[in-house]
Amino acid sequence: MDRFVWTSGLLEINETLVIQQRGVRIYDGEEKIKFDAGTLLLSTHRLIWRDQKNHECCMAIPLSQIVFIEEQSAGIGKSAKIVVHLHPAPPNKELGPFQSCKNSYIKLSFKEHGQIEFYRRLSEEMTQRRWENMPVSQSFQTNRGPQPGRIRAVGIVGIERKLEEKRKETDKNISEAFEDLSKLMVKAKEMVELSKSIANKIKDKQGDITEDETIRFKSYLLSMGIANPVTRETYGSGTQYHMQLAKQLAGILQAPLEERGGIMSLTEVYCLVNRARGMELLSPEDLVNACKMLEALKLPLRLRVFDSGVMVIELQSHKEEEMVASALETVSEKGSLTSEEFAKLVGMSVLLAKERLLLAEKMGHLCRDDSVEGLRFYPNLFMTQS
Amino acid sequence: MAMSFEWPWQYCFPSFFTLQPNVDTRQKQLAAWCSLVLSFCRLHKQSSMTVMEAQESLLFNNMKLQWKLPAESIQIVLEELRKKGNLKWLDKNKSSFLIMWRRPEEWGTLIYQWVSRSGQNNSVFTLYELTNDEDTEDEKFPGQAEATLLRALQFWKSSFMSVFTSSSIMTMLSVTHHF
Numbered sequence: 271m272d273r274f275v276w277t278s279g280l281l282e283i284n285e286t287l288v289i290q291q292r293g294v295r296i297y298d299g300e301e302k303i304k305f306d307a308g309t310l311l312l313s314t315h316r317l318i319w320r321d322q323k324n325h326e327c328c329m330a331i332p333l334s335q336i337v338f339i340e341e342q343s344a345g346i347g348k349s350a351k352i353v354v355h356l357h358p359a360p361p362n363k364e365l366g367p368f369q370s371c372k373n374s375y376i377k378l379s380f381k382e383h384g385q386i387e388f389y390r391r392l393s394e395e396m397t398q399r400r401w402e403n404m405p406v407s408q409s410f411q412t413n414r415g416p417q418p419g420r421i422r423a424v425g426i427v428g429i430e431r432k433l434e435e436k437r438k439e440t441d442k443n444i445s446e447a448f449e450d451l452s453k454l455m456v457k458a459k460e461m462v463e464l465s466k467s468i469a470n471k472i473k474d475k476q477g478d479i480t481e482d483e484t485i486r487f488k489s490y491l492l493s494m495g496i497a498n499p500v501t502r503e504t505y506g507s508g509t510q511y512h513m514q515l516a517k518q519l520a521g522i523l524q525a526p527l528e529e530r531g532g533i534m535s536l537t538e539v540y541c542l543v544n545r546a547r548g549m550e551l552l553s554p555e556d557l558v559n560a561c562k563m564l565e566a567l568k569l570p571l572r573l574r575v576f577d578s579g580v581m582v583i584e585l586q587s588h589k590e591e592e593m594v595a596s597a598l599e600t601v602s603e604k605g606s607l608t609s610e611e612f613a614k615l616v617g618m619s620v621l622l623a624k625e626r627l628l629l630a631e632k633m634g635h636l637c638r639d640d641s642v643e644g645l646r647f648y649p650n651l652f653m654t655q656s
Numbered sequence: 657m658a659m660s661f662e663w664p665w666q667y668c669f670p671s672f673f674t675l676q677p678n679v680d681t682r683q684k685q686l687a688a689w690c691s692l693v694l695s696f697c698r699l700h701k702q703s704s705m706t707v708m709e710a711q712e713s714l715l716f717n718n719m720k721l722q723w724k725l726p727a728e729s730i731q732i733v734l735e736e737l738r739k740k741g742n743l744k745w746l747d748k749n750k751s752s753f754l755i756m757w758r759r760p761e762e763w764g765t766l767i768y769q770w771v772s773r774s775g776q777n778n779s780v781f782t783l784y785e786l787t788n789d790e791d792t793e794d795e796k797f798p799g800q801a802e803a804t805l806l807r808a809l810q811f812w813k814s815s816f817m818s819v820f821t822s823s824s825i826m827t828m829l830s831v832t833h834h835f
Contacts, residue, residue, distance in 0.1 A: 606670075637681050639670040641723075648671050652684040655665065 271298040271376060273335050273359045274366040279320050279328040281313055283432060284404035288312045289391045293382030294319065297351075299373030310378060312392055315401040317354070329367055331356070333401055341389050342377070350385040352378045352392070485509050513567065515552070515560035520569040522546060523583060527571065532588030535621055536561070536573075536581040576625045577632070594630045598649060601627075601636060606648045661699050664692055673723040675732065689725075689733045694742060694757040706752040710734070 281287060294310035296303060296319060305327075311318040317336075321327035335357050342351040355375045380388070519539075526542055527534055534542075536557070544551045552560075561573040561583060570586050584590065600615060601607050607615070613623035627647050630636040637650040666672040666688045676682040696715050697703065707730070710716060716725040725733070734753065737743035741761075744754040758766075 631678055631681075634678055634680055637671040637676050637678070637685075638674055640674040641670075646670070648669070650671075650678075650681055651669055652666075652671070652676070652681050652688070 271296075271303065271368040271371045271373065272366065273331050273356050273363070274319075274329040274368070275331075275364045276366055277316075277318060277328055277330040279311075279318055279325075279330075282315070283436070285313050285315045285401075288314060288395060289388055291380065291382070291384040291388050292322065293380065293384075295349075295379040295381060297377035297379060298368075298371060299375060300377070301373075305367075307381075310388070312388065312395065314395060314404065317392075333395060333399075335359075336396060339389070339392055339396065341385070349379045349381045350383070351380065352385060352389050354378065485511055512556070512560045512563055515556065516563040516567055516569060519543065519557075519560055520564065520571055523571060524585075527583065527585050527588075531618070533582055533584040533590065533622060535619065536583060538619075539583050576628070578625065578628065580621060580625055582622065582625070590626065590629060591633070593626060594633055594635060597626050597630050598635045601630075601647055602649045606639070606646050608644050608646050612647075661696060664688065667692070667718060668721065670721075670723060673718070673725050673729075675726075675729040686733060686736045690737050690740060690742070693733065693737060693755070697755045698757040702755065704746065704752065704754045707731075707734075707750065 290311040292309050296305040307322045308319045316330040318330040337355040340353040344350040565572045609624035613620040636647045639646045741759045746752045
């Protein structure tokens with residue numbers, strides 16, 4: 271209860287009324303206090319309570335003080351309530367009805383109902399936090415009169431001054447917000463220049479820089495998304511980094527592959543691996559380069575690229591060609607199947623199911639029927655039937 | 657000939673109406689299409705057709721099952737027939753064609769056989785005689801469009817026969833003994 275401050279109840283410029291409700295009682299924690307019948311007003315900035323009998327008795331809490339709110343439904347003989355949990359009062363808080371209290375929450379009891387709508391609006395204001403975007407002066411005016419430091423709003427001049435101040439405030443906020451961004455952009459530009467010059471140095475003075483440093487620089491470049499200046503065309507050669515990565519991948523992927531029938535699309539692998547790593551995520555390029563080395567390093571997995579361009583990782587022991595024979599059986603049983611139907615039957619992803627059917631077609635076991643209804647596969651009767 | 661056309665099993669196979677990407681499968685498919693076109697034309701005694709007619713015909717449209725061979729695929733089938741010697745384009749735009757369910761060489765052989773059998777070696781006879789001889793087996797000569805036969809004959813004229821076309825309509829042929 272010590273968070274409340276006395277107020278005149280007048281709204282500030284930028285502050286708008288959202289909703290109000292009569293017949294609200296305030297509880298300090300669980301205790302009833304003397305504020306038993308008032309009008310509760312919600313503005314974009316504050317929660318204001320004014321005594322119904324004595325309009326001079328008016329107090330408010332800034333919405334920024336609210337941690338969270340809860341609903342308490344009505345019971346027999348009890349009205350519905352909203353429980354408002356509060357931050358501790360700031361040290362420079364102005365005078366209010368209580369100087370100190372032990373409870374960190376208050377309850378608002380809606381004796382004349384209206385709690386549902388009020389709760390909804392209050393939640394909205396809490397989410398939108400409009401008081402952050404529309405600053406009003408630090409201290410709300412109390413019934414003591416205007417505080418020093420505030421601009422006096424007198425006549426047209428006063429209004430103009432207020433508008434000017436508002437504009438400056440907005441400007442300042444925007445500039446502050448973008449300051450960080452422009453600093454970042456400046457830094458980014460510097461970094462890009464730096465990496466470009468390093469890349470050039472690497473290109474020119476191959477001999478002067480050690481292999482290790484080169485690798486490190488290259489991995490920095492890669493992680494920043496800058497293309498490797500020294501391209502490696504061949505499949506077989508690769509950096510130490512990729513080799514190590516390949517070995518690591520072989521370890522991570524063994525079990526998941528076995529679970530999924532020995533084959534996974536590269537995108538699935540990418541997601542799985544990065545999820546497992548958490549930090550220091552792999553770029554897609556790194557993953558592909560590492561996978562290209564799997565076979566060369568005689569690891570138990572290999573990268574396979576289908577004709578359609580789809581890339582998969584499969585266990586060495588996995589024989590896709592053999593799976594084709596069982597696919598043919600399945601298709602023959604059902605007469606014909608689309609990739610989706612096949613995927614569902616066998617329990618595979620549609621992507622891999624399609625690849626398997628296409629492979630079967632390539633091997634001459636299936637033929638296709640391409641119509642507006644979609645792509646359907648049949649056993650290849652052209653070959654089997656004379 | 658009141659025989660109704662018997663559609664081959666492929667005509668009721670949906671894949672037949674989609675051009676197959678697998679090379680081996682496609683070969684079989686096209687072979688089946690070619691033989692279907694030829695037997696269809698033979699039964700209906702159709703020796704020429706426009707591409708429009710072909711696209712609308714029952715041949716490439718299975719009305720009952722609502723399957724249709726797409727226009728580009730029809731072109732591929734026609735090209736295949738041309739390569740095999742069973743089709744000849746009648747115009748530069750490839751809008752109409754001649755369909756020869758027997759290739760000129762095959763006609764040549766048949767004519768030669770007929771000639772030998774009927775003892776017409778080293779003699780002159782008319783096209784009319786050729787096509788209307790009671791002795792000739794039903795399917796071979798009668799009802800063939802003159803154009804088709806003439807084309808066949810042209811093919812052979814330098815090797816074992818000479819063709820004279822006189823102003824009085826009749827086409828005379830003279831066959832010299834080939835040996």
